[in-house]
Amino acid sequence: MTIYIDPPVWPGHGHVWSHLVSDVSYDELHAFADGLGVPRRAFERDHYDIPSHRYGDVVAAGAVEVSSREVVRLLHGAGLRRRKEPGRADRADRSGGASRSGDRQPRNS
Secondary structure, X not given: OOEEEOOOOEEEOOEEEEEEEEOOOHHHHHHHHHHOOOOHHHEEOOEEEEEXXXXXXXXXXXXXXXXXXXXXXXXXXXXXXXXXXXXXXXXXXXXXXXXXXXXXXXXXX
C-alpha cells in the first residue's frame, strides 16, 4: 500500500492544506485516513485535505511525499481523478456517500 501527500501549500479557511491520495483505490485511501483519525468530511472527490499541522503525522505514518503535480499525475494514471462538477459546492461533495467510497481499481492501459 502506498499513499501520497503533497506539500502544505493550498490556502483555505485560515489554514494551509496538503492533498492525500492513493494510486490504487479509494478504499485504500479511506483506510489510511481512518487509521490516522482523519474525518471523512475531509475527503473531497478524490483526495483528503490535510491541514499543515498534521503533515508530519501523515508522513510518519507512511505517506510518501510528492509534488502537487505528481499527485495529479498519480490520480490520472490510476483512473481515480474526479474533477469538480460545475456549479457544485465544495462541501456538498464531501459527504462520503457510496458513490465515492467504493473500491474503484485503476484502469489497465
